[in-house]
Amino acid sequence: xxxxxxxxxxxxxxxxxxxxxxxxxxxxxxxxxxxxxxxxxxxxxxxxxxxxxxxxxxxxxxxxxxxxxxxxxxxxxxxxxxxxxxxxxxxxxxxxxxxxxxxxxxxxxxxxxxxxxxxxxxxxxxxxxxxxxxxxxxxxxxxxxxxxxxxxxxxxxxxxxxxxxxxxxxxxxxxxxxxxxxxxxxxxxxxxxxxxxxxxxxxxxxxxxxxxxxxxxxxxxxxxxxxxxxxxxxxxxxxxxxxxxxxxxxxxxxxxxxxxxxxxxxxxxxxxxxxxxxxxxxxxxxxxxxxxxxxxxxxxxxxxxxxxxxxxxxxxxxxxxxxxxxxxxxxxxxxxxxxxxxxxxxxxxxxxxxxxxxxxxxxxxxxxxxxxxxxxxxxxxxxxxxxxxxxxxxxxxxxxxxxxxxxxxxxxxxxxxxxxxxxxxxxxxxxx
Numbered sequence: 001x002x003x004x005x006x007x008x009x010x011x012x013x014x015x016x017x018x019x020x021x022x023x024x025x026x027x028x029x030x031x032x033x034x035x036x037x038x039x040x041x042x043x044x045x046x047x048x049x050x051x052x053x054x055x056x057x058x059x060x061x062x063x064x065x066x067x068x069x070x071x072x073x074x075x076x077x078x079x080x081x082x083x084x085x086x087x088x089x090x091x092x093x094x095x096x097x098x099x100x101x102x103x104x105x106x107x108x109x110x111x112x113x114x115x116x117x118x119x120x121x122x123x124x125x126x127x128x129x130x131x132x133x134x135x136x137x138x139x140x141x142x143x144x145x146x147x148x149x150x151x152x153x154x155x156x157x158x159x160x161x162x163x164x165x166x167x168x169x170x171x172x173x174x175x176x177x178x179x180x181x182x183x184x185x186x187x188x189x190x191x192x193x194x195x196x197x198x199x200x201x202x203x204x205x206x207x208x209x210x211x212x213x214x215x216x217x218x219x220x221x222x223x224x225x226x227x228x229x230x231x232x233x234x235x236x237x238x239x240x241x242x243x244x245x246x247x248x249x250x251x252x253x254x255x256x257x258x259x260x261x262x263x264x265x266x267x268x269x270x271x272x273x274x275x276x277x278x279x280x281x282x283x284x285x286x287x288x289x290x291x292x293x294x295x296x297x298x299x300x301x302x303x304x305x306x307x308x309x310x311x312x313x314x315x316x317x318x319x320x321x322x323x324x325x326x327x328x329x330x331x332x333x334x335x336x337x338x339x340x341x342x343x344x345x346x347x348x349x350x351x352x353x354x355x356x357x358x359x360x361x362x363x364x365x366x367x368x369x370x371x372x373x374x375x376x377x378x379x380x381x382x383x384x385x386x387x388x389x390x391x392x393x394x395x396x397x398x399x400x401x402x403x404x405x406x407x408x409x410x411x412x413x414x415x416x417x418x419x420x421x422x423x424x425x426x427x428x429x430x431x432x
Contacts, residue, residue: 001341008059016056016063019070026077027201028258037254039283044250046286050182050216051168053246065095066247069102073208073251076106077201081118082126089130096137101215101244103130108214109207116203144357156358157234159365162226164354169237171223186213186249192256202259205252212248215241302337306410310425314408315342317421317428324406324420331387331398331407331431334372339408348402371398386410392417399431406430 017038024034042056055066072087088106092099110117145153166173193206219241226233257279265272299308318324319342329346332339337352339345349367372383384390387409390398395407395417407429411422417429 005059012059012063013056015067016070019067023070023074023077024255026074027205027255028262030262033258036279036283037258039286040254040257040279041250043282043286044185044253045247048181048185048250049246050178051174051242051246053243055247061094062098065091065098068094069098072102073205076208077204079200079204081123085123085126085130086133089133092134093137096141097240098244099134099137104215105208105211105244105248108211109204112207112210113204116200148358152362153358154231156361157238158231159361161234161237163365168240168243171220171242182249185253189249189253189256192253192260196256196260196263205255209248209252212245216245304335304337305333307425310423312342313423314421314426314428315339318343318345328405329403331371331395331404333386333409334383348404388413388415391415396431405432
């Protein structure tokens with residue numbers, strides 16, 4: 001698995017770098033500026049996002065979708081709209097929301113361009129072709145809840161939007177300072193647009209960013225609907241209205257700032273060199289911060305549990321044990337994300353891995369409450385700190401109910417159960 005992960009990451013990062021180079025050259029055709037704009041884009045995406053979106057990360061469908069989105073925006077900037085529709089449609093095949101919202105943003109941008117846009121008739125081949133390319137991602141998302149009871153779908157939407165993924169989907173539950181910093185970056189982008197003369201290519205890029213902002217504003221307008229019809233609001237908000245703007249606005253700022261610097265270098269060289277120095281400093285600070293993070297021996301971001309080393313050793317013991325069969329199932333801490341990766345065994349449920357279809361979402365939520373809930377309505381008291389708090393009788397009952405053979409939890413308080421393994425922080429009990 002580590003070889004697969006690193007091979008996939010290098011492939012994804014290489015493709016993203018190539019796609020960004022093409023887009024940056026289309027907007028700012030100056031040698032080496034693509035390196036500067038890439039660093040600025042990553043910096044602004046990381047530090048000014050509002051709803052948790054990212055473009056440069058691990059190996060998953062989203063990374064490949066963003067490769068196609070960048071190539072699609074590059075085609076749009078070069079006024080090759082048919083190619084843009086094809087590429088954005090292909091992005092939806094990998095990740096239906098990333099590609100789908102990019103298509104909508106491009107469509108809104110086409111409307112915003114006014115007289116500078118191509119005719120609708122001339123774009124029909126690309127639109128139809130893009131729709132056909134999107135079907136592998138679009139059709140499963142449309143049919144996954146066919147035949148499911150409507151009340152079950154409403155429950156799943158409520159869980160998805162207001163319980164599990166509210167920090168991505170519900171503007172009312174996104175931290176206020178996240179919203180403020182994103183608005184600040186958007187205002188800065190508007191100032192850049194007003195300060196820089198717009199050639200045809202930058203105007204088409206701006207049109208795409210305007211489209212992404214328009215989608216986010218539509219999501220903001222839907223949010224208050226929860227006060228009148230919470231089920232309808234949840235059904236609409238589950239489509240991640242805010243997350244394309246998290247990537248598109250930093251894209252607009254990074255490329256807009258480079259366009260501004262180039263314009264200043266041509267019109268007022270001394271001022272242009274000063275602005276170029278500022279941009280380089282911002283980009284270098286981001287790189288230095290990441291280099292410092294990599295140099296420190298910190299736990300992987302996915303391991304949010306206390307005492308990472310002890311957690312890893314407990315999981316490694318499961319792998320090396322001759323007594324724990326490969327088909328064994330475990331009860332694990334609620335916030336554990338890496339048990340299956342390290343231990344190679346099944347677990348009943350965890351907080352991270354929410355399903356996507358309505359029936360499975362409701363089942364997952366019932367499991368989470370059955371395993372970890374305290375019964376309190378206070379948000380900070382809703383979940384048990386550890387499975388050890390449930391006691392031996394409750395753990396044995398849950399083990400029988402969910403066919404779990406073992407429980408992996410913290411070693412305090414100690415429980416009167418058979419111990420399979422123990423280290424300084426974690427313990428494995430046998431349940432069956």
